[in-house]
Amino acid sequence: MTIPDDHPRANSLKTREKVIEGMHAKIVAEAGLIAHGRGEAFDYLIGEKTPSNALNQEKAAVAMILLAENPVISINGNVAVLCPEDLILLSELTGAPLEVNLFYNRAEREKIVANKLLNLGAEQILGIDAEYQTSIPELTHSRRVVDRRGIYSADVVFVPLEDGDRTTALRKMGKKVITVDLNPLSRTSLWANVAIVNNVIRAIPEMIEIAKELKEQKQAELEKIINVFDNSESLKITLTFISERLEKLAKDELKKLKNID
Numbered sequence: 001m002t003i004p005d006d007h008p009r010a011n012s013l014k015t016r017e018k019v020i021e022g023m024h025a026k027i028v029a030e031a032g033l034i035a036h037g038r039g040e041a042f043d044y045l046i047g048e049k050t051p052s053n054a055l056n057q058e059k060a061a062v063a064m065i066l067l068a069e070n071p072v073i074s075i076n077g078n079v080a081v082l083c084p085e086d087l088i089l090l091s092e093l094t095g096a097p098l099e100v101n102l103f104y105n106r107a108e109r110e111k112i113v114a115n116k117l118l119n120l121g122a123e124q125i126l127g128i129d130a131e132y133q134t135s136i137p138e139l140t141h142s143r144r145v146v147d148r149r150g151i152y153s154a155d156v157v158f159v160p161l162e163d164g165d166r167t168t169a170l171r172k173m174g175k176k177v178i179t180v181d182l183n184p185l186s187r188t189s190l191w192a193n194v195a196i197v198n199n200v201i202r203a204i205p206e207m208i209e210i211a212k213e214l215k216e217q218k219q220a221e222l223e224k225i226i227n228v229f230d231n232s233e234s235l236k237i238t239l240t241f242i243s244e245r246l247e248k249l250a251k252d253e254l255k256k257l258k259n260i261d
């Protein structure tokens with residue numbers, strides 16, 4: 001479908017179209033459409049802009065990845081269509097390899113997702129070679145299968161748009177989990193060490209800029225950033241931001257929003 005550039009919600013519709021096309025190309029799972037719709041709804045609540053607290057969350061996440069011994073970035077169908085180039089760049093900048101790890105129809109989709117990233121210039125994609133596959137004992141569904149060189153041995157796992165079950169399993173394995181999830185109340189957000197409540201489309205480019213800056217800093221500086229970060233406190237700030245924003249809109253600013261939108 002062609003989206004007219006002058007449509008007031010052109011960007012949002014173009015993104016939605018990417019996800020639909022990704023589903024037809026078997027990159028995105030059917031359930032990925034539902035996940036995307038849920039994300040859109042939460043994005044409205046934060047004003048479809050990066051809240052200042054999300055920048056703090058992103059900073060803590062990047063510091064944690066840079067300090068990790070074996071970090072890894074987990075790729076699912078949705079992020080493979082929403083921001084593949086940015087994830088490749090973040091991987092290069094931080095030295096965290098990319099691993100395809102899918103929740104739905106793994107066997108059918110994992111090579112398609114991996115090829116998409118390889119065609120865009122990724123040098124190596126973990127998670128697709130049978131000889132390195134092993135499983136997370138805490139899980140029963142398809143996502144239990146992981147790469148021995150990647151998620152299995154990682155100390156820090158960055159999983160944008162993750163399901164809660166696996167986040168808790170990874171935590172129980174002693175791993176640090178970083179996520180991007182527009183829902184601050186999801187089990188993933190609550191269980192993660194660092195939950196970034198932002199749209200992954202905005203979060204990853206921002207993390208790239210933060211990584212360029214933090215890469216120049218000393219280890220002690222990065223440790224300071226992580227030591228003062230508390231995920232529960234951070235989510236409280238996000239929830240307060242959302243509730244105050246909604247209260248303000250309910251009181252007097254709805255008209256303004258109507259004019260803008």
Ligand code: PTJ
Nearest residue numbers: 029031032035038039076077102103104181182183199200
């Ligand atoms: O490709 P697969 O098979 O690995 O499946 C991927 C999905 C995302 C379908 C799967 O992991 C899933 O079902 O996830 P959930 O449990 O629906 O959780 C997705 C979370 O991501 C929800 O809390 C959404 O609000 C959130 N979300 C959706 N789109 C975005 C988002 N968060 C940030 N940015 C988005 N663009």
